[in-house]
Amino acid sequence: MTYTVKDVLNAQVAPALGCTEPVAIALCAAAARSLIPGEDFDSAEVWLDPNVYKNGLAVTIPGTGGLSGLDMAAALGAYGGDPSLRLEVLRTIDEKVVEKARAALKQDRIKVNLLKDKRGLFVRCEVSGNGHRAEAIIEGLHDNISFMALDGELVESPLVRPRTAEGKSPVSAMELWLKSLTLNDLIALTDQLNDEDVAFLREGVDVNMRLAEQGLKFGMGLGVGKTLERLARQGLMRRDMLLAARILTSSAADARMAGASLPAMSSAGSGNHGLTAILPIWAVKDYVDNVDERQVLEAIALSHMITAYVKAHTGRLSAICGCSVAAGAGATAGVTYLLGGDARHIAGAIKNLMEDLAGVICDGAKAGCALKLSTAAGNAVQAALFSLQGVNVHHTDGIIGLSPEDTMRNVGTLATDGMVETDRTILDIMLSKRFSDVQ
Incomplete structure (x- = not known):
């Protein structure tokens, strides 16, 4: 199918x-x-x-x-x-x-x-x-x-x-199909977008931007985005596309993790994945000349496709931070696409991102996720820029494969097979800590 x-x-x-x-x-x-x-x-x-x-x-x-x-x-x-x-x-x-x-x-x-x-x-x-x-x-x-x-x-x-008809859930059937695709296939899917799809993608931007604006306005949660914005205004950090991506994405995570009564447009079953898949691309557009909104939304569509592809390999939940390796991969693909990169550049960006962030663990949803989303957003932009400048991790390095598909499959194997005990240990630590707090 x-x-x-x-x-x-x-x-x-x-x-x-x-x-x-x-x-x-x-x-x-x-x-x-x-x-x-x-x-x-x-x-x-x-x-x-x-x-x-x-x-x-x-x-x-x-x-x-x-x-x-x-x-x-x-x-x-x-x-x-x-x-x-x-x-x-x-x-x-x-x-x-x-x-x-x-x-x-x-x-x-x-x-x-x-x-x-x-x-x-x-x-x-x-x-x-x-x-x-x-x-x-x-x-x-x-x-x-x-x-x-x-x-x-x-x-x-x-x-x-x-x-x-085969007795599979709709989700597992789609994930099997996604796993069979190549990066070129995923990129080609953006050619199918019609006006209804584009309007839906724009709605996703608007939904997630409302969270970012809430986080920036009130400094909710840890206040990561608000702090980065303040540091930029004070001249202690330079406002560039990396920082812009970090500010928007972490501000939205600040608000969401603090319990803001606003929805997030999720991606692959996670609101924080949705923030990471969408907002870095939306931030970068302000630094790109001669780009129209349709191109930006195509980049976001590609980001969702890549995010879904990686999650099909890693599973919905694991010991690896999906915002880093799945939505991060989606975001870097989308940024590279927006900056004029071709399939070769997108492949390099995904490999760069995976080499950088594959070791980030998931220790549950909480206010501190804003820090991880800030890192994922900034590194997604950096991985794209590096690839466009010819900086690409070699396939002989660690878990990086010959192709981006191999690399994403390797991360899936790491998440589903290699980190099962890590996942148990993380939860044991969290449970013992909470028990100690009660005492």
């Missing part, structure tokens, strides 16, 4: 309100809760794979006044989430919902379980109440509800995404 650029954009790019791991938990809980009659429920229990558990552990949930937690995400989804909104499931919560969720946690009615040996994105939620027990499962993709049941009986629901 083959897909069009519209298919990829529809499947891989979507607005997401809040970090997508707590959102996936809230969505699963909301889907299960929707099957229980009545206005209340007795209890909810959630089972999570290690990566969803890790990423949702400490990040602020939008609309809660600074609250966080896996159990809180489940409670919010069950009490006030609208599952039909998918990754914007929490758009409907208000103060009353937050208070109900707080009360449920105090009464120990929400339980969270870690599935230590589970591989791949997985969320399962059971909600009990009014003599009924409902269940929902999300797997593969943050909003891919694959199963719903009431009292042990399968429920047909428009919320459940159908499988292909």
Whole structure:
């Protein structure tokens, strides 16, 4: 089966309100809760794979006044989430919902379980109440509800995404196709863009720019973007395209990780990936002469394609920071394209970026992600500029392959096979730290 650029954009790019791991938990809980009659429920229990558990552990949930937690995400989804909104499931919560969720946690009615040996994105939620027990499962993709049941009986629901004729989920089928493509194939996909696609890509820019503007205005979270902007105004850092990319991207991450009630246009299932895939390219355009908006949006489309390609190899979640190696690769490809580079230059930029950032770990979603997005954005621009000047990492170096496809596959192998124990160790450290904090 083959897909069009519209298919990829529809499947891989979507607005997401809040970090997508707590959102996936809230969505699963909301889907299960929707099957229980009545206005209340007795209890909810959630089972999570290690990566969803890790990423949702400490990040602020939008609309809660600074609250966080896996159990809180489940409670919010069950009490006030609208599952039909998918990754914007929490758009409907208000103060009353937050208070109900707080009360449920105090009464120990929400339980969270870690599935230590589970591989791949997985969320399962059971909600009990009014003599009924409902269940929902999300797997593969943050909003891919694959199963719903009431009292042990399968429920047909428009919320459940159908499988292909071969029994594969839509996500896995598309990822298999993506893995079969070459870099030239991915670049060629941008030729298929129509006016509707271009308008959608521009919407993604507008959505993510609102987050960046919020972060810059209020210095939210760590205030990385606001600090970089201040240093530039003080003359302590030179404002160039690298710094511009870092400021925009980190400002948006500051706002998002602090729980701003604004959606991000996500890429490959992650809002922070979306910020990294889009904003560095949008920042660089101001330093390029004779470029029109259509070319900029084509570059962003290529960025989304490359991001999806790398994530097809690494998996949705892993011990490697996807903003660095996946969205970073997308961003450097897009910047190189925007600066007039051809496929050879784009290949070199991707290799440069991978050599530079493949060792960046993912230790969960939190305010500090703004630092990593700042690094990814700046290094994406640098990798592009280096390649355009003939600086390219040689294939004999480390995990770098003969081709960009080989390099991206090698990073996927590193993420899926080589860093499994690293991932467990990261989560163990995070859990022991939180336990110590409680003590």
